[in-house]
Amino acid sequence: MTTLSDPPQESFRLSQLIYDTRYRSMTIQIIALIGFLLLLGWLFGNTAQNLADLGKEPSFRFLSEPAGYDINQRLLEYNSQDTHLRAAFVGLLNTLVVALLGCITATILGVAIGVLRLSSNWVVSKLMMIYVETFRNVPVLLWIVFVMAIMIETMPAPRAFKGENPASEMMLNDSVAVTNRGVYVPEPLFTNTLGDVHLFGAASMRFDVSLDLLALMLVLGASLWGASWFRKRADKIQELTGDRPKTWHVRLGLIVVPTAVLLYVLGFHLGYPELKGFNFKGGTHFRNSLIALWLALSLYTAAFIAEIVRAGIMAIDHGQSEAAAALGLRPNRTMKLVILPQALRVIVPPMISNYLNLTKNSSLAIAVGYMDLTGTLMGITLNQTGRELETVLLTMLIYLAISLSISAVMNMYNNRVKMVER
């Protein structure tokens, strides 16, 4: 005999929110979310209330007022009558410059040191180990200050280059001057310049793009593309016939000749630095604040990158290099063709965070008086306008944007090199 019973009635009581495991986690999450929102609301409300009591309602109007201060290293034309926004923009470009230079140098150094640390030469590998351990384990701020102190204390002042028998002389045929105010190198100049394009009219974000530079980049880009096309053609011929035509002379010509012609047409010549009055005039001036920051950040980050590269190479199974050796590949080709392409997959993701670290560490610039974003917007502008909340928030947003852009670019690269799973 069978007993039929009604299926249990679906009913919902309020207590189920706590006692029924189906709902409990949801309940807890919602309560936590409400609590979090309340906390945020309180924080915002409290800040707004207190700012209002002080008579300092948040306002970004100060950005359009004249900054009143000068900035020594400026990639754009700027003077003290420009707005705070413009000053912040100049600072932002300085941040980007040092971050870019730092990332490039740190990568080159880091890869070299990482590979050398695996060298079978005992002295070389131990030296690299010492490098990594020294730079990695001392705070980067100290390295920055240290490099700056060395530059200031050991290099000669421009005054030392004066007189009949100067205490110091310029290097490389009187073209480079190393002083304790920075390094002066010759600058490229064009007699038949194409001029500049002005972007954004008179706005705070206005900037000029040099047409000469643009033309050079276009020509060089086209030459490189042509050279790579020529190489691919050679590859095809080699695959078909087994004979590889000689390509290097054509490729070299393709790269050098058009650029050289363009440089000649533009009337390219070098402007040499010259001691006039208090300082060297002419040439490009790499200020010692930039050099100290750039060098310290690169050396410091290179130590981390070296370890990442070493880890990446060691992650590749030893059988790979043995197989390559069995095929008759020489060690440097094994590294270039077999090991590094695979190691890159391991190396790239942690590299992203090192680039981000370097960029964020560049905000220590004020320690050596390098006017980056922190020095302008969150330094002098904050101080002169008293707008703490606004400037700090704005600076945070800008750093966030920079970091996210770097991550995005590096992730795109990572997607290209990462293992394709089949």
Added chain:
Amino acid sequence: MKKTVLLGALTVAGLAAGAAAAGTLDDVKARGTLNCGVTTGLVGFAAPDANGEWAGFDVSICRAVAAAVLGDSKAVEFVPTTGKTRFTALASGEIDMLARNTTWTFSRDVDLKFEFTGVNYYDGQGFMVPKDLGVSSAKELDGATVCIQTGTTTELNLADFFRANNISYEPVPIETNAEAQQQYLAGACDVYTTDASGLAATRATFDDPAGHVLLPEIISKEPLGPLVRHGDHEWGDVVRWTLNALVSAEELGVTSANIAEVSAGSNNPEINRLLGSEGTLGEMMGLDADWAKSAIMAGGNYGEIFSSNIGEETPVGLARGLNAQWTNGGLLYSPPFR
């Protein structure tokens, strides 16, 4: 980035704390110490001495206020601040008052919401150069590299001066006086510019002070004085009148040497009101009757503080100049104690 977030959070938290505090006077009394913001080290104005005790012209103001409020000139917690951090420290309530050769300007008073309680040193921005540079006027400085403390009014004056004279310069921004000194002495900058008093004080610490000259141009007015947060008028009054008491004491001839004798009672009613043997001035301000006496005993009257810290007998060697009493042709002029 970490630093930025922390600073931001601190600022927000600090602003909240600053506004939430009731009266600074009550806070100081309850705490038993005065938090006073000073420089990170400028000999003569504020610097720790050989025993680690802070001493100097600005420090004496802090000590006088502490003596007036708490009766103990040692009950001061000195907070070193840079040109950049000082205002945030004051606005956030980290310090009760700032005595850090800070220039009284319109925007700091009105827009930054501070209250300047008077002027303890009338100064102006000057330039210091090595003697062998052969420069005799600031107008000859075209193309020079100038060391400048960042976050100061001098930074703005400098830009204005070079702009007005249509000459160029290369600023080297620096955080503290010590860093400026290092760069200047190494020749990384040709010129160091800050308030003339600060230049004299810095030069006094050089191995070879005679090898450096102050250029004749004074390019700005820099009235330096202690300041407090805007809106707390009781506390502002305490600091203002402590400073006035020191100035008045000099004018009235009350010194740390004769104060014990004079405070017993004198035939000058203003001295009696000042020192509390007559009237209830202290009580009106919420202090003891002998507040001014304690303040003066802390380091002497204005003239004594000046001559023992930065006067002509000290290595800093500043003349009274504008900072003489009005009766001697200076600008010091305290409102009456009545």
